[in-house]
Amino acid sequence: MPQPAAPIAPPKTEKREKTDPRELRDRGYLVICWNDPVNLMVYVTHVFQIVFGWPRARAERHMMQVHEAGKSMLVRETFEKAEHYVHQLQGYGLHATMEREE
Amino acid sequence: MKFIRSQKSGNDAAAFVFQISKHEVELLLAVLKFYPQLDSGYHQITQGAAQEIKAEQQLLEEAMAQRRAEHKRKLDKFLATHGRFQPEAPDLFRFSLSPEQMEWLLQVLDDVRVGCWVKLGRPELEPPPPKKLNAEEARAMSALELSGFFQMVLLGAYDGPEPA
Numbered sequence: 001m002p003q004p005a006a007p008i009a010p011p012k013t014e015k016r017e018k019t020d021p022r023e024l025r026d027r028g029y030l031v032i033c034w035n036d037p038v039n040l041m042v043y044v045t046h047v048f049q050i051v052f053g054w055p056r057a058r059a060e061r062h063m064m065q066v067h068e069a070g071k072s073m074l075v076r077e078t079f080e081k082a083e084h085y086v087h088q089l090q091g092y093g094l095h096a097t098m099e100r101e102e
Numbered sequence: 103m104k105f106i107r108s109q110k111s112g113n114d115a116a117a118f119v120f121q122i123s124k125h126e127v128e129l130l131l132a133v134l135k136f137y138p139q140l141d142s143g144y145h146q147i148t149q150g151a152a153q154e155i156k157a158e159q160q161l162l163e164e165a166m167a168q169r170r171a172e173h174k175r176k177l178d179k180f181l182a183t184h185g186r187f188q189p190e191a192p193d194l195f196r197f198s199l200s201p202e203q204m205e206w207l208l209q210v211l212d213d214v215r216v217g218c219w220v221k222l223g224r225p226e227l228e229p230p231p232p233k234k235l236n237a238e239e240a241r242a243m244s245a246l247e248l249s250g251f252f253q254m255v256l257l258g259a260y261d262g263p264e265p266a
Binding site: 029032034036037038039040042043046050079083086087090091092093097098099100 | 140145146147148149150152154155158161162165166169205208209212213215216219224225226227228246250253254257260
């Protein structure tokens with residue numbers, strides 16, 4: 001059976017000095033996928049599997065959360081990784097954003 | 103259109119082999135001509151108010167524009183490849199996609215689907231909008247539905263061939 005393309009690797013990040021003015025970016029950032037009526041459920045599941053390398057069951061759980069609750073918090077990451085994931089998800093046409101964790 | 107089997111060739115990853123009717127080829131090519139539909143303004147990096155995130159909005163738009171240009175280049179090459187659809191029987195063809203081609207074709211089809219949905223005013227699709235469509239809207243709705251059909255066939259290939 002052919003396999004989907006390999007999951008997309010997130011960028012490696014370097015630890016920053018405490019004086020780095022961008023230290024806020026090291027706080028948690030949430031990657032959230034929002035519901036829309038146009039993306040197919042099976043497609044959303046597939047995208048989660050590809051972008052995060054998740055097994056299907058986990059991807060489906062988040063897809064159903066998006067569908068039923070209107071959104072799903074997918075991962076909590078550093079700024080760079082969260083941005084990377086948002087770019088990947090949006091490249092696939094999903095409505096995904098990054099939000100600073102309060 | 104249906105998934106037939108996987109086909110391994112040398113050290114390359116196994117390709118996905120599909121059977122497609124002449125009419126479906128015409129529909130697929132017609133749908134692909136809609137690409138790209140989304141523009142960079144569609145993409146939003148955040149829904150929150152954090153300024154340090156909003157500063158990255160332009161980067162996202164540039165990344166999406168770059169990705170679309172790359173996909174368009176691949177699509178043009180895909181469509182220009184002589185013998186892409188190999189005749190197998192009268193009105194029946196066979197074609198194959200590498201795992202990488204599967205992924206970008208899924209993204210291209212989704213761009214058409216989502217972009218047409220945006221052009222239609224982002225309606226709820228279940229049940230279908232009762233509004234009477236003009237010719238342009240009808241074309242967009244057809245492309246939206248057809249791109250979804252082809253996405254389903256491609257995604258179904260990951261589960262293997264349908265039982266005979």
